[in-house]
Amino acid sequence: xxxxxxxxxxxxxxxxxxxxxxxxxxxxxxxxxxxxxxxxxxxxxxxxxxxxxxxxxxxxxxxxxxxxxxxxxxxxxx
Numbered sequence: 242x243x244x245x246x247x248x249x250x251x252x253x254x255x256x257x258x259x260x261x262x263x264x265x266x267x268x269x270x271x272x273x274x275x276x277x278x279x280x281x282x283x284x285x286x287x288x289x290x291x292x293x294x295x296x297x298x299x300x301x302x303x304x305x306x307x308x309x310x311x312x313x314x315x316x317x318x319x
Contacts (some may be wrong), residue, residue, distance in 0.1 A: 244315030
């Protein structure tokens with residue numbers, strides 16, 4: 242890994258989070274959220290992913306755990 246790169250480890254509950262129409266959050270949405278996070282620290286990246294999932298599912302009940310670990314190599318961004 243090069244300085245500034247991230248590793249994202251997540252459970253299937255992240256990509257399989259469902260809205261009220263039983264549509265999955267999916268890998269495409271996850272990748273879209275992560276595209277705007279390259280210059281963020283690990284906590285902020287995690288917060289953005291969780292916020293995007295909560296917005297997507299709306300009032301639908303949570304069907305699975307949401308486990309997300311973000312590791313960043315090197316010092317935090319300025």
